[in-house]
Amino acid sequence: GQQVMQIPQYQHVQEGEDFTTYCNSSTTLSNIQWYKQRPGGHPVFLIQLVKSGEVKKQKRLTFQFGEAKKNSSLHITATQTTDVGTYFCAPPNSNSGYALNFGKGTSLLVTP
Amino acid sequence: DTEVTQTPKHLVMGMTNKKSLKCEQHMGHRAMYWYKQKAKKPPELMFVYSYEKLSINESVPSRFSPECPNSSLLNLHLHALQPEDSALYLCASSQGGLAGVYEQYFGPGTRLTVT
Numbered sequence: 001g002q003q004v005m006q007i008p009q010y011q012h013v014q015e016g017e018d019f020t021t022y023c024n025s026s027t028t029l030s031n032i033q034w035y036k037q038r039p040g041g042h043p044v045f046l047i048q049l050v051k052s053g054e055v056k057k058q059k060r061l062t063f064q065f066g067e068a069k070k071n072s073s074l075h076i077t078a079t080q081t082t083d084v085g086t087y088f089c090a091p092p093n094s095n096s097g098y099a100l101n102f103g104k105g106t107s108l109l110v111t112p
Numbered sequence: 113d114t115e116v117t118q119t120p121k122h123l124v125m126g127m128t129n130k131k132s133l134k135c136e137q138h139m140g141h142r143a144m145y146w147y148k149q150k151a152k153k154p155p156e157l158m159f160v161y162s163y164e165k166l167s168i169n170e171s172v173p174s175r176f177s178p179e180c181p182n183s184s185l186l187n188l189h190l191h192a193l194q195p196e197d198s199a200l201y202l203c204a205s206s207q208g209g210l211a212g213v214y215e216q217y218f219g220p221g222t223r224l225t226v227t
Contacts, residue, residue, distance in 0.1 A: 033215065042202055043155060045215040088154055099145065099168060100216060102154035 004029075006089055006103035013110055019076040021106035023089030030092060032072045033100065034063060038085040046074075046087075079110045116219035118203050124225045127193060133222045135186040135203030144186040145216065146178060147202040155202055161186060193226045200224070 004025045013019055023032065031050040035043040047056055049065035049072060056063045062075045076083055086107045090100040116137045125131050135144065143162050147155035159178040160168035166178060175197075177189040186203055200221045207214040 042218040042220050043204075043216075044218070048215060093157065099157045099160055099170075100155075102156075105154050107152075 004089060004091055004101065004103045006106055008106055009104065010107045011109070013079050013108070015081060015110050015112045016078050019079050019083070019108055021074050021087050021089075021108075023072045023103050025070045025091065027094075028069050029072075030069075032065060033090045034072075034074055035088045035090060035102075036085050037088065037105075041085070043088060076108075079108070081110050081112055084108060084110050116203055116205055116217050118201075118219035118222050120222060121220065122223045122225075124227060125190065125193065126227055127195070129193075130189070130191045132190065133188040133201055133203075133224075135188075135219055136184055137205040137217070137219075138184055139205065139207075139217065140183075141205035141207055141217070142183060143206045143208060143214075144180065145204040145206075146186070146188050147204065147218075149200045149202055149221070159188075190224075193224075195226050198224055198226045 004023050006021065006023045011019055031048060033048045034046040036046055037043045047063045049063055052069050053067045054065040060077045064073045072089055074087055086105040088105045089103040093099040093101040119134045123131060145160050146158040148158055149155045157170050158172045159166060161180040164180045164183055175192050179187040179189060200223055202221045203219040204216040206216045
């Protein structure tokens with residue numbers, strides 16, 4: 001399947017600071033999805049990016065898809081304690097077509 | 113209703129037991145998935161059903177046996193599991209069979225412990 005590298009693995013910020021996680025692929029991606037998993041919870045869909053250079057915003061969250069469609073990022077402005085969780089990028093699995101190929105995730109801890 | 117339900121929430125079983133995990137969705141989704149997630153790891157795909165037919169088996173050992181009785185239900189039958197199979201088992205569904213196009217809705221998972 002399509003392998004993606006997600007960095008950083010962990011991030012600890014003070015409430016109010018910004019946060020960014022990056023997802024990088026060696027191959028061109030047709031699209032990419034982002035999910036959030038709260039501690040003890042299950043993954044919840046955040047967004048899907050399809051177009052080259054696409055930028056989408058959801059309140060304090062900004063998602064970008066690179067021009068070459070090989071990388072993506074999620075940026076959170078002014079983090080809050082409710083942002084705590086693990087953020088996964090997930091491009092389609094090129095071998096199976098139906099499945100997602102989750103990155104290893106970035107665990108975000110926000111302290112007040 | 114945008115909910116995927118899973119039962120049981122927790123399951124403890126011995127290595128000689130036979131048990132089943134159940135998943136249900138009423139969103140009219142035609143693709144359903146089983147994932148396995150170990151602590152601090154991403155979900156790992158096990159099986160995909162598309163239109164009630166098994167379309168993907170990611171080289172999962174035969175001690176895991178999926179079943180899709182109808183378009184709303186997905187089961188995972190467990191037999192002769194090993195302690196290393198202890199994990200969170202997540203069910204998900206999506207509108208169609210192309211994961212790249214449709215978002216996946218995940219259930220809360222079954223926390224499985226094999227003793």
